[in-house]
Amino acid sequence: MTLKLKNPLAFFDLETTGINISNDRIVEISIVKLLPSGERVTKTQRINPQMPIPLESSLIHGIYDDDVKDAPTFKEVAKSYAAFLEGCDLAGFNILQFDVPLLVEEFLRVDVDFDPSKKKLVDAQKIFHLMEKRTLAAAYKFYCGKELLGAHSAEADTMATLEVLLAQVERYEGQEVVSTRGEHLGKVANDVAALHEITASNMVDLAGRIVRNDAGTEVFNFGKHKGKGVEDIFSQEPSYYDWMMRGDFPMDTKKRLTEIKLRGFNKK
Template identity: 40%
Template sequence: MLPIKLTRPLVSIDLETTGVDVENDRILQIALITLHPDGKRDSKCRLIDPGVPIPKEATAVHGIRTEDIVGKLAFSLVARSLQKLLSGCDITGYNVAGFDVPMLSAEFKRCGITWPEEGTKIVDSMAVFRVQEPQKLAQALKFYTGRDIGDDAHDAEVDASAALDVLLGQAQRYIGDERTKLSDMLVLAKDPDWLDSTGKVKRVNGVACINFGKWLGKPLAQVDRGYFDWVAKQDFPEDFKAICKDAGDGIYPEQD
């Protein structure tokens, strides 16, 4: 019996890329480990031709060389099949919210595809671990499962499988023996000081502050009104937009 009660498939994603710049770098390898509600796992992993040479700094991390992707398909040629595979699924992974989802979303956007689709739950096992037991993926796997990741860390399929096992171990450790819902894991992954789902607004000493970008650390009351107008026109989560709309009208979250 799974320690998490799934109502639809949960896909653990791991990417290897040419770098960490979401807008300018490209995906080289994508691994998808799908956990079905009945406990069955499916694994898919493929190399992608990024259309650019692979920097030696990136190869030093994941071992994928430019010659390794010769003859592989470009992302644009597999985008529709990937979209179909991910449709109707929730997402997990280690640092998936901070890196893999934004990177994959940017690749899809360049192909005219909006992803993640509305209603997708994204549970980042690194976020849970960072809040509950700060460490890295190899330590997380050892901590929650007792297993070593071995010499294949930074192979996308190995990392995706490890990240999924970390999430299942977290469910057992922090929720207990009862059937855990995926939404329960979202609570574990959230910093208690976040005021929105992605942590773009955070309480600092009881005051609501912007938690990223140009206005990082600034109380909402001190942020230029034009910023809130700009946010309204961008592709930000709706709860963040709502906070900014209120702030533009002089309404701020209550202080602790």
């Protein structure tokens, strides 16, 4: 089919040094501008982020420091990209949560005017999530081909979940599972330990405030220290532990924090 357009629609994607909108930088930008005539114009370029690219990011997008050392900085190309996007609406996958905010940060950093409020934004991920519901009833329909009667009654939901899991194992057994960050989590198998590995193996506390990274180290999964080792933060900023213990966090989270703090203390 052909999209009906009044303005060019610029589909774009960013590869970056990380996922922190305020601090991370673009290492590659690709734009496919779809014109009302149906013509497509593509502009793709590596960018020197002027900071080291973390290895965990490079392993996902395949771009390393040497690949961008001779590339232009965003400041050097910002005006050309602002001009390329002039008069365009924007589209992409997860652009509302990540790509648009980070791109705007880059433009603001180099004092180039780029106002997304004047553009229409289309996020294919949002449409996907709106149309393909992530409810138990939707999963039951998808995997089992049946309507969930009595939804939100405990027994009906429990029986449906059992059937869904059986259908998932049958459908996906032997298939590799890869996270949205490109991490290989293992294969789906008719084995509870294997299913645990791909769904909950990195959890430390039940609220998900603390998780294990690829190296198995407990790291914070929220806030200003997201991705940083819990023991390291407690060593560098002891008051952070006190703040969390006084804060509105679940008792299970506080229990795990105390265990980590005591373990670190006993190492000294």
